[in-house]
Amino acid sequence: MAAERARAETTTQVWNDPNAKPYIRIENVTKKFGDFVAVNDVSLNIYRGELFALLGGSGCGKTTLLRMLAGFEQPTSGKIYIDDVDMADIPPYERPTNMMFQSYALFPHMTVEQNVAFGLKQDKTPAEQVKTRVGSILDMVQMRQFAHRKPHQLSGGQRQRVALARSLVKEPKLLLLDEPLGALDKKLREATQFEIMNIQDRLGITFIVVTHDQEEAMTLSTRIGVMNSGQIVQVGTPKEIYEYPNTKFVADFIGSVNLFEGHIVEDEPGHVLISAPEAGTEIYIDHGISSAPGAKVWVAIRPEKMDLTKNRPDDSDRNSAPGIVKGIAYMGNLSVYLIKLDSGKEVKVTMSNQRRAAEHAIDWDDRVYVTWHANSPVALLS
Amino acid sequence: MASDIPYQTSLPLGAQLHRLLAAIGLRPRAAVILVPYLWLTIFFVVPCFIILKISLAQTLIAQPPYTPMLGPDSVPHEQIFDNFKRLGNDLLYIVAYGNSLKLAAISTVLCLLIGYPMAYGIARCSPSTRSLLLLAIILPFWTSFLIRVYAWMSILGKEGVLNDFLLAIGVINEPLQILYTPTAMYIGIVYAYLPFMILPLYSNLEKMDMSLLEAAADLGCRPFKAFCVITIPLSLPGIIAGSLLVFIPAVGEYVIPELLGGPDALMIGRVVYNEFSQNRDWPMSSAVAVAILLALVIPIMLFQYFQNKAQEAPK
Numbered sequence: 001m002a003a004e005r006a007r008a009e010t011t012t013q014v015w016n017d018p019n020a021k022p023y024i025r026i027e028n029v030t031k032k033f034g035d036f037v038a039v040n041d042v043s044l045n046i047y048r049g050e051l052f053a054l055l056g057g058s059g060c061g062k063t064t065l066l067r068m069l070a071g072f073e074q075p076t077s078g079k080i081y082i083d084d085v086d087m088a089d090i091p092p093y094e095r096p097t098n099m100m101f102q103s104y105a106l107f108p109h110m111t112v113e114q115n116v117a118f119g120l121k122q123d124k125t126p127a128e129q130v131k132t133r134v135g136s137i138l139d140m141v142q143m144r145q146f147a148h149r150k151p152h153q154l155s156g157g158q159r160q161r162v163a164l165a166r167s168l169v170k171e172p173k174l175l176l177l178d179e180p181l182g183a184l185d186k187k188l189r190e191a192t193q194f195e196i197m198n199i200q201d202r203l204g205i206t207f208i209v210v211t212h213d214q215e216e217a218m219t220l221s222t223r224i225g226v227m228n229s230g231q232i233v234q235v236g237t238p239k240e241i242y243e244y245p246n247t248k249f250v251a252d253f254i255g256s257v258n259l260f261e262g263h264i265v266e267d268e269p270g271h272v273l274i275s276a277p278e279a280g281t282e283i284y285i286d287h288g289i290s291s292a293p294g295a296k297v298w299v300a301i302r303p304e305k306m307d308l309t310k311n312r313p314d315d316s317d318r319n320s321a322p323g324i325v326k327g328i329a330y331m332g333n334l335s336v337y338l339i340k341l342d343s344g345k346e347v348k349v350t351m352s353n354q355r356r357a358a359e360h361a362i363d364w365d366d367r368v369y370v371t372w373h374a375n376s377p378v379a380l381l382s
Numbered sequence: 383m384a385s386d387i388p389y390q391t392s393l394p395l396g397a398q399l400h401r402l403l404a405a406i407g408l409r410p411r412a413a414v415i416l417v418p419y420l421w422l423t424i425f426f427v428v429p430c431f432i433i434l435k436i437s438l439a440q441t442l443i444a445q446p447p448y449t450p451m452l453g454p455d456s457v458p459h460e461q462i463f464d465n466f467k468r469l470g471n472d473l474l475y476i477v478a479y480g481n482s483l484k485l486a487a488i489s490t491v492l493c494l495l496i497g498y499p500m501a502y503g504i505a506r507c508s509p510s511t512r513s514l515l516l517l518a519i520i521l522p523f524w525t526s527f528l529i530r531v532y533a534w535m536s537i538l539g540k541e542g543v544l545n546d547f548l549l550a551i552g553v554i555n556e557p558l559q560i561l562y563t564p565t566a567m568y569i570g571i572v573y574a575y576l577p578f579m580i581l582p583l584y585s586n587l588e589k590m591d592m593s594l595l596e597a598a599a600d601l602g603c604r605p606f607k608a609f610c611v612i613t614i615p616l617s618l619p620g621i622i623a624g625s626l627l628v629f630i631p632a633v634g635e636y637v638i639p640e641l642l643g644g645p646d647a648l649m650i651g652r653v654v655y656n657e658f659s660q661n662r663d664w665p666m667s668s669a670v671a672v673a674i675l676l677a678l679v680i681p682i683m684l685f686q687y688f689q690n691k692a693q694e695a696p697k
């Protein structure tokens with residue numbers, strides 16, 4: 001994961017520059033369908049050349065937000081600006097955007113080639129140029145040999161690639177991709193991810209990519225926006241989102257996490273002490289969170305930041321939770337241990353298999369201590 | 383479950399039916415298809431062959447009024463196609479065919495021009511409005527066809543509703559002669575056959591995926607162009623089905639030209655009727671009918687066959 005996230009860190013972080021002008025400004029946008037609020041007061045700035053991932057569960061309003069950017073839905077309230085132009089009265093065919101539809105929306109009466117060429121022909125691009133551009137984009141998605149087929153003669157993943165090619169070929173200023181790679185196998189998906197990043201670097205196109213797949217969001221994006229029931233709950237670089245989730249929802253949604261309920265015993269600028277009966281130990285964190293003593297908190301600890309030991313640690317009343325090994329899942333490069341703590345709560349701990357072999361083998365039903373560093377837990381107030 | 387029942391005395395009905403069908407050498411699937419095929423054979427194919435047979439005979443003052451297929455009275459071999467030869471040589475028939483085809487073709491185009499926007503509009507309405515509008519399209523079928531044509535006579539006549547209205551608002555000073563002109567005939571046919579155009583078009587347009595139009599707009603295509611390059615090509619099966627449903631019966635239409643068209647409106651339907659009832663020339667009448675059947679149905683069947691084949695073939 002570290003290697004994947006390195007991308008976000010090496011890119012200059014325009015969003016932290018107060019003088020930078022956002023390319024897309026979404027201001028307090030709400031969309032209602034009847035009484036149902038699909039997008040709830042979303043405000044978001046996206047900068048030129050970003051690859052912004054929208055992440056969230058099914059039905060949380062990702063597609064609806066994209067459709068408002070593309071111009072197929074009008075916000076019930078709020079404003080959308082692209083390149084400082086208010087989009088309210090701009091029809092889809094005049095917006096500087098291209099969208100890849102979640103349902104692909106390929107024209108069934110046209111061949112793959114005609115589908116991809118459609119957008120270029122609307123701009124009266126010379127035929128020669130249409131031919132070469134369509135050819136090269138079909139090569140990129142590895143669909144050249146199917147150029148003369150109709151959509152109904154293709155597999156799901158092939159259709160997805162055609163839809164992707166059709167939206168990419170016009171090289172618009174803003175590309176909206178709704179689940180662009182969901183139907184592809186791992187190898188093809190990685191190759192296509194690579195191509196998308198290539199295009200972004202080469203042409204400086206701004207991307208907004210909707211995905212269910214958090215790993216994909218981590219790999220691709222400069223920043224991630226996590227959505228939950230119509231709202232954006234956190235925006236940040238993949239690293240920020242992963243390391244410092246701001247809510248239980250985000251911590252739980254991104255990657256796997258162990259959550260303990262507790263209340264604050266001590267909250268000093270340099271540390272916090274949390275009593276968490278669920279964990280069976282006090283949790284000590286080496287930075288303050290500024291909250292009232294006695295306040296209810298949740299502590300999130302990633303499974304890979306936990307350690308297992310059979311011997312009772314020295315300062316065993318802090319950051320070491322006793323339990324019994326209830327399951328071990330071998331995952332190739334690492335193993336996942338399921339530990340039942342004395343409180344009855346189950347936690348997951350991952351350890352690399354190199355270490356597993358080196359140390360005293362921990363086995364089913366062994367009594368163990370789950371430990372972690374004081375800088376690993378994140379305390380969450382909601 | 384079955385073991386709970388101590389004595390299984392009879393099989394379920396479905397299984398019994400299976401056995402019965404198997405006994406006469408039929409698979410259930412074949413049996414299901416058999417029923418409509420039998421129906422079509424008895425009430426469509428056999429009558430067609432009877433008419434074909436009559437068209438090869440000659441008139442005879444007898445009961446029935448034509449020569450038998452076989453036996454001493456039968457037509458000699460070399461004269462068997464005489465009726466069809468007469469068809470080709472007599473200008474009357476050729477003119478009648480021409481008139482009918484022209485009437486049907488123009489009516490089909492008019493139906494398409496009027497029906498397409500209607501079908502499109504209905505398909506884009508909310509589901510509740512949609513069923514109301516569809517009901518309105520089908521509603522006229524609840525009254526007799528003949529009564530509706532008579533209603534048009536009283537609308538279009540010299541002292542009809544239309545003329546009265548136009549006179550009253552002062553658009554015209556003298557009543558117009560609409561009834562008994564080709565105009566009245568077109569009005570009648572378009573009116574009568576419009577639902578047959580609208581319904582297949584509607585069912586096609588209603589199924590259309592609206593996101594295709596969004597995709598077109600997204601790629602920079604304006605709404606009118608998107609209509610031309612996306613909606614129309616995709617509704618082609620509906621256009622063809624609707625046009626055939628209007629064109630084919632309109633060619634042989636008898637009642638409307640007879641009642642609304644003038645006495646000189648020479649249509650193929652009238653020719654068939656005259657040959658049959660006035661001249662009592664059943665064979666000639668049948669030959670006229672067979673000729674129009676062959677001339678229309680065979681090209682249409684071939685067209686559809688090749689169209690389906692072209693659609694299926696992967697490149």
Ligand SMILES: Nc1ncnc2c1ncn2[C@@H]1O[C@H](COP(=O)(O)OP(=O)(O)OP(=O)(O)O)[C@@H](O)[C@H]1O
Nearest residue numbers: 033036038056057058059060061062063064065102
């Ligand atoms: N046209 C509509 N009319 C009524 N409700 C709608 C409409 N479109 C979307 N919704 C509702 O709005 C919510 C958000 O839908 P949206 O398609 O944006 O979800 P999503 O985040 O894209 O989900 P998924 O990941 O499953 O694609 C859903 O609950 C959906 O039922």
Ligand SMILES: [Mg+2]
Nearest residue numbers: 062063102178
């Ligand atoms: Mg969606």
